[in-house]
Amino acid sequence: MSRTDAGPTSKPGIKEVAQSAGVAISSVSRVLSGHPDVSPSMRDAVNNAVHELGYRPNALARGLRSQRSMSVGFAVADIANPIFADIVRGAERELRANDYSLLLTNSEGDAALDADNISLLEDRQVDGLLLSLTQEDNPDVVRALRASKLPMVLLDRDQPEGVTALSARFDHRAGMTPAVEHLLELGHRDFALLIGGPALPARDRRAAVEETLWPSAGRCMVVEGAFGVEGGYRATMAALDRSPRPTALIAAGNTLMAGAIRALHELDVKIGTDISFVGCDNVLIAELHNPPIAVVYRDASALGEQSARMLLAALATKDPADGEEPEVIEAIVLPTEFLARPSCGPPPPGCT
Numbered sequence: 478m479s480r481t482d483a484g485p486t487s488k489p490g491i492k493e494v495a496q497s498a499g500v501a502i503s504s505v506s507r508v509l510s511g512h513p514d515v516s517p518s519m520r521d522a523v524n525n526a527v528h529e530l531g532y533r534p535n536a537l538a539r540g541l542r543s544q545r546s547m548s549v550g551f552a553v554a555d556i557a558n559p560i561f562a563d564i565v566r567g568a569e570r571e572l573r574a575n576d577y578s579l580l581l582t583n584s585e586g587d588a589a590l591d592a593d594n595i596s597l598l599e600d601r602q603v604d605g606l607l608l609s610l611t612q613e614d615n616p617d618v619v620r621a622l623r624a625s626k627l628p629m630v631l632l633d634r635d636q637p638e639g640v641t642a643l644s645a646r647f648d649h650r651a652g653m654t655p656a657v658e659h660l661l662e663l664g665h666r667d668f669a670l671l672i673g674g675p676a677l678p679a680r681d682r683r684a685a686v687e688e689t690l691w692p693s694a695g696r697c698m699v700v701e702g703a704f705g706v707e708g709g710y711r712a713t714m715a716a717l718d719r720s721p722r723p724t725a726l727i728a729a730g731n732t733l734m735a736g737a738i739r740a741l742h743e744l745d746v747k748i749g750t751d752i753s754f755v756g757c758d759n760v761l762i763a764e765l766h767n768p769p770i771a772v773v774y775r776d777a778s779a780l781g782e783q784s785a786r787m788l789l790a791a792l793a794t795k796d797p798a799d800g801e802e803p804e805v806i807e808a809i810v811l812p813t814e815f816l817a818r819p820s821c822g823p824p825p826p827g828c829t
Contacts, residue, residue, distance in 0.1 A: 489530040497526035548578045549788060550598030552591055554611040556583040559760045560731060560777045561609060564632060567781025568607055575789055584611055586705070592617035599625060605788045608642070610634055614676065628791040630784045635677050643791060644808040645784040649678050652773035652813030653685035656755045659815065660725045661693050663823050665753060668697040669716035669723035671733045674704035682729040698723060709736020717744060724752060724824040731758035738766065753821040768819035775813045783809050
């Protein structure tokens with residue numbers, strides 16, 4: 478049976494796939510469900526028929542049989558941040574490949590909305606949660622996480638006490654350490670670090686800077702403040718108001734970096750000559766700026782893919798067969814790296 482034989486509005490079903498492949502309907506079900514006890518020839522015949530007919534399994538019916546919604550909830554702190562957008566893109570790609578849909582919520586940097594969104598996703602009966610939260614230690618968020626019985630993965634966040642969750646994160650020190658070493662090799666000894674935002678990335682980035690500077694007797698002014706473009710702007714203004722002014726500036730976040738660039742241009746401080754500058758994340762502003770901005774880079778899309786894969790593995794082992802121990806799923810730690818660019822140069826004459 479060909480697609481044209483069925484008429485323009487009919488959709489091929491499992492019966493038509495079975496007829497085209499020359500197998501029983503039960504055999505088609507076994508192939509499509511990934512049953513291991515299927516011969517290669519049968520699998521090929523069914524898959525070829527599925528492709529030829531354009532057959533799409535009914536996700537609702539499959540979910541009813543498995544008592545799952547075939548959906549995953551993703552609570553995101555701020556989808557306007559390009560890093561979060563890349564994480565979501567990677568997760569959605571992996572989930573789609575496994576016939577899961579993604580329900581996305583956006584808290585716009587408001588931790589109270591994170592708590593509400595977790596409850597909202599549970600009300601939608603998602604099978605599991607991916608969580609890239611604004612503030613994971615917010616009391617309302619902690620209560621919502623403790624109350625949830627769903628498998629969940631925390632992305633680049635600390636695990637609050639009393640919360641059972643899997644972890645996928647970046648090694649922020651791995652990229653920040655060579656960034657500081659590069660500036661030291663250029664002759665810098667007077668640094669300013671702009672820090673803020675979620676605790677885990679901020680803490681690890683600050684530790685890498687301070688530990689790398691310690692043996693060199695370098696000085697570092699740490700400016701802690703609000704995360705975001707405005708926070709980066711204000712922190713940069715505060716750092717440059719100090720006398721003597723730092724010769725190297727590190728913005729530990731991509732929105733902090735954008736705010737810092739705005740402040741530097743407003744003060745007519747030339748990046749790469751008057752001051753050396755390192756940001757975080759290879760976002761467009763870093764690539765297109767003149768000169769291009771050196772950054773600590775992370776593959777955000779890969780974190781989304783890996784966290785989705787981890788959650789799917791947790792869902793697969795949620796109800797192990799009698800007598801079987803559930804699979805132990807290890808935490809994922811992805812690397813970061815430093816991309817040197819012309820925004821870093823030697824200190825201005827007389828400032829070493």
